[in-house]
Amino acid sequence: MSTYYEKIEIVGISDKSYEDAIQNAVNEAKNRFSELRWFEVVEFRGGINDNGSVQYQVVLKIAAKKEG
Amino acid sequence: MSTYYEKIEIVGISDKSYEDAIQNAVNEAKNRFSELRWFEVVEFRGGINDNGSVQYQVVLKIAAKKEG
Amino acid sequence: MSTYYEKIEIVGISDKSYEDAIQNAVNEAKNRFSELRWFEVVEFRGGINDNGSVQYQVVLKIAAKKEG
Amino acid sequence: MSTYYEKIEIVGISDKSYEDAIQNAVNEAKNRFSELRWFEVVEFRGGINDNGSVQYQVVLKIAAKKEG
Amino acid sequence: MSTYYEKIEIVGISDKSYEDAIQNAVNEAKNRFSELRWFEVVEFRGGINDNGSVQYQVVLKIAAKKEG
Amino acid sequence: MSTYYEKIEIVGISDKSYEDAIQNAVNEAKNRFSELRWFEVVEFRGGINDNGSVQYQVVLKIAAKKEG
Amino acid sequence: MSTYYEKIEIVGISDKSYEDAIQNAVNEAKNRFSELRWFEVVEFRGGINDNGSVQYQVVLKIAAKKEG
Amino acid sequence: MSTYYEKIEIVGISDKSYEDAIQNAVNEAKNRFSELRWFEVVEFRGGINDNGSVQYQVVLKIAAKKEG
Amino acid sequence: MSTYYEKIEIVGISDKSYEDAIQNAVNEAKNRFSELRWFEVVEFRGGINDNGSVQYQVVLKIAAKKEG
Amino acid sequence: MSTYYEKIEIVGISDKSYEDAIQNAVNEAKNRFSELRWFEVVEFRGGINDNGSVQYQVVLKIAAKKEG
Amino acid sequence: MSTYYEKIEIVGISDKSYEDAIQNAVNEAKNRFSELRWFEVVEFRGGINDNGSVQYQVVLKIAAKKEG
Amino acid sequence: MSTYYEKIEIVGISDKSYEDAIQNAVNEAKNRFSELRWFEVVEFRGGINDNGSVQYQVVLKIAAKKEG
Structure with missing residues (x-):
């Protein structure tokens, strides 16, 4: 293993800033995938x-x- | 939200053209994922x-x- | 000189093919710029x-x- | 057509943030070009x-x- | 179709070599996805x-x- | 071995399409190199x-x- | 000469924003190198x-x- | 502001050198745009x-x- | 001159490692081209x-x- | 802070493998810089x-x- | 056709300039390939x-x- | 070892040519680092x-x- x-x-996506767009994307991803690193x-x-x-x-991997 | x-x-993949290969890929993806944009x-x-x-x-995102 | x-x-942009999208873009550009090469x-x-x-x-230079 | x-x-350019630099650039461009998308x-x-x-x-297209 | x-x-990831890291990744992926090519x-x-x-x-596609 | x-x-090169330009290039290359894959x-x-x-x-490898 | x-x-690195991470990096670099431009x-x-x-x-040059 | x-x-373009091609391009651009930096x-x-x-x-921005 | x-x-190509694939490719190239550097x-x-x-x-130049 | x-x-550099070349480079760097991560x-x-x-x-950062 | x-x-390669290195390479290539464009x-x-x-x-195509 | x-x-930097800018940079680097290759x-x-x-x-590595 x-x-x-x-x-x-x-x-x-955010109307405020790129940091807000990143945090939004991470929040959504957290609902769909576990253990984001x-x-x-x-x-x-x-x-x-x-x-x-x-x-x-913003596009994230x-x-x-x-x-x- | x-x-x-x-x-x-x-x-x-297509034997005809890249446009046909793209349409094939989109058709297949439509069966597996919803709301393609x-x-x-x-x-x-x-x-x-x-x-x-x-x-x-053709490789698509x-x-x-x-x-x- | x-x-x-x-x-x-x-x-x-075209609904038909990339070649058509290129030709559309060149036609529009021809109305706005001369001597495209x-x-x-x-x-x-x-x-x-x-x-x-x-x-x-399609995006062209x-x-x-x-x-x- | x-x-x-x-x-x-x-x-x-901005002394505050990249978002401010982007907004400054967009504001200036709006005075010179119409229908920014x-x-x-x-x-x-x-x-x-x-x-x-x-x-x-920041450099934008x-x-x-x-x-x- | x-x-x-x-x-x-x-x-x-591997402590031994990149080839071992690749084989580890392929083995794990094989448990989760079928028909890797x-x-x-x-x-x-x-x-x-x-x-x-x-x-x-090593990062693989x-x-x-x-x-x- | x-x-x-x-x-x-x-x-x-082709006046018709990129697919035609590719086929032209492959046809010429077939006369000069064998076993194209x-x-x-x-x-x-x-x-x-x-x-x-x-x-x-079109430029091909x-x-x-x-x-x- | x-x-x-x-x-x-x-x-x-910063918990607040990329701009803060940049400013942190510049502050540390200022202690180690002179005449940053x-x-x-x-x-x-x-x-x-x-x-x-x-x-x-953030990674800077x-x-x-x-x-x- | x-x-x-x-x-x-x-x-x-120049028959002499890339430096000459750059200087030619800058000279032409100076006739068409002001305040080149x-x-x-x-x-x-x-x-x-x-x-x-x-x-x-030579291609310049x-x-x-x-x-x- | x-x-x-x-x-x-x-x-x-090799079933063992990238180093073996490189050595295989160099060996084959040596039969076809001289003075590889x-x-x-x-x-x-x-x-x-x-x-x-x-x-x-592995693809080499x-x-x-x-x-x- | x-x-x-x-x-x-x-x-x-190594005559054996890329992994050996990496380990050689890390060993040398360890003599010159501390806290490699x-x-x-x-x-x-x-x-x-x-x-x-x-x-x-192999070239490393x-x-x-x-x-x- | x-x-x-x-x-x-x-x-x-040249000890004088990149332009000289390019001209040297073109001269050698002219002896080996015809109709350089x-x-x-x-x-x-x-x-x-x-x-x-x-x-x-200088490396040329x-x-x-x-x-x- | x-x-x-x-x-x-x-x-x-040079007012004359890129070759001169490179030679200037190499000369300065020679005063600060030994065994440039x-x-x-x-x-x-x-x-x-x-x-x-x-x-x-000109930017050099x-x-x-x-x-x-």
């Missing part, structure tokens, strides 16, 4: 509303530990 | 048959919307 | 409709010749 | 003042919709 | 223990065949 | 004629099996 | 605590001016 | 004449300062 | 047999010295 | 001797913990 | 002699036209 | 003066041999 992780690629940010993007305000979008 | 997507990486092509490859005809292979 | 090009990054495809993406049909999206 | 976007590469962050950089405080610099 | 693959990104190594990393010995860590 | 492949980088697309480019029509250009 | 810079790659962010990562809170980790 | 730059991608070289290419002499081609 | 190298891209590993991949055992596949 | 790491880029492999290369035997060369 | 190119990867620079490197003088090394 | 190199990332160019950039003249800036 060996240590083993799977990585899931997810997208988080670390993440890497793959992409920073965003939407622009008609009034010029910005929606922050999250590593989840699995029982061997 | 926030908007949240997961990305799945898949491979589609967009995709990015990660890689274009192919096999070559003995008579020189080509099999088109597909984003599926998840209920928060 | 020397030969000199500018590159413009554009996005073309070559292009490189930077990204292949797409949207997925509710019925599973695909919208092809187009080089336009400028008078020195 | 088809949907068509142009991408503009710009640099935004989305952006991708290409590069995160910064300057360091003599007292060690940081100036946040912004997509603007054009009439066909 | 067409041929179709999904790719899963996983992390394998090929893999690509995405990243070679490692941990360093206090005595200077090395733990080999594994392709699994799915029934259409 | 072990299995061994060489990869050749080639450019194919698979290819990867390295680059999608194109030329633009004065009337706005497009010439599709083709793998050919060699006798050990 | 000419202007000359060395670049140092460092990792900064600019930085580039090489990687955005993070750790995930058992309760789902996030630790922000910092340029320091050296006397020729 | 904040500091703001736009980046323009251009191609310069810095550039990054994106690509070094070249053409080969029938007698084997080389034409140097030039940053121009804009009034906020 | 100047020093000059050509680079050949090849694929080596150095190599870079471009890609680490592998096949997975039905019983879960792994076939190691090998530099061969040529008489000027 | 915050946690802080510096990354050092080094090259290790993890590494990433940046590049796998090698030399080829006249008899076709291979020298394995090693992270060392520093007192804040 | 269609237009078709092969790309050859080569290394050129264009090149891309893949890598700029160099050796450092004991007295600190530099040897310029050269495209040669082939009869269909 | 094994052969071992460290790589240092530095920036060189080879370098790779990581980035070509430049500044633009008000009169349009160019300052060449230099490898220095260390006693084991």
